[in-house]
């Protein structure tokens with residue numbers, strides 16, 4: 578009894594001495610020591626406070642009871658004819674009766690509707706609200722001793738998960754735009770059909786003529802690949818000088834490792850190259866095999882790194 582307290586006029590809002598709370602907008606519930614924690618106070622919907630006040634005004638006088646956890650003499654809110662109302666009465670009698678009255682099923686796919694299910698539902702709603710409570714705030718609100726109990730109670734909804742995922746910008750973070758040059762002459766003349774290169778991915782430092790560029794694992798550093806033409810070579814300059822060249826932009830998804838190589842710099846790039854050292858390039862040989870071949874131009878990895886404005890694909 579006496580577990581409801583109303584926040585009345587005159588209480589300044591913390592951090593703002595100019596404003597005071599409106600009368601009765603906040604209802605505080607004092608929760609005694611319970612099975613998952615010690616006593617605490619939490620704000621609740623005013624409708625709960627009104628219902629408790631209404632019950633307290635008609636509750637017949639009862640003898641005091643000994644609290645099982647604290648051994649203190651207490652006045653339990655729900656007691657009648659000198660007996661406490663048991664939790665099994667709430668779950669097995671009162672809630673099914675209320676469900677019948679409301680015309681809703683007393684059980685669903687997760688089992689019977691119980692007082693704990695109500696608590697879990699409210700916790701999930703507060704956790705998934707537009708301005709959600711944090712897990713720690715929810716832990717305090719539910720009176721849990723450990724955050725694990727709160728995690729078990731508050732389920733994250735697919736909507737909240739989707740929103741968080743979208744806001745994390747995973748796709749934007751992992752996509753870069755690369756310029757693609759299309760040799761229209763090679764397409765219209767039919768040379769493309771005979772295997773002539775007709776599209777070139779502009780890597781900034783060079784051109785890649787591999788049609789499945791977006792699937793190539795080596796595109797951060799082209800390891801002397803046969804599909805690669807350095808920008809300073811005559812061949813690349815001839816391609817870029819073609820009159821019938823069409824330019825378009827293409828979005829290329831990056832792997833986490835590639836993104837790290839772009840964002841975190843040389844050491845992440847070196848880690849990526851090390852991992853790919855024995856992975857075959859689209860032309861066949863691995864970077865280690867290419868490195869061993871005499872007469873090949875130096876691999877890109879040992880050249881001075883291209884400046885960041887040039888690295889369009891990464």
Ligand code: SF4
Pocket residue numbers: 784785786787790793794795796797798799800802803804805806858859
């Ligand atoms: S390794 Fe070869 S195929 Fe891959 S991106 Fe570089 S040039 Fe293109």
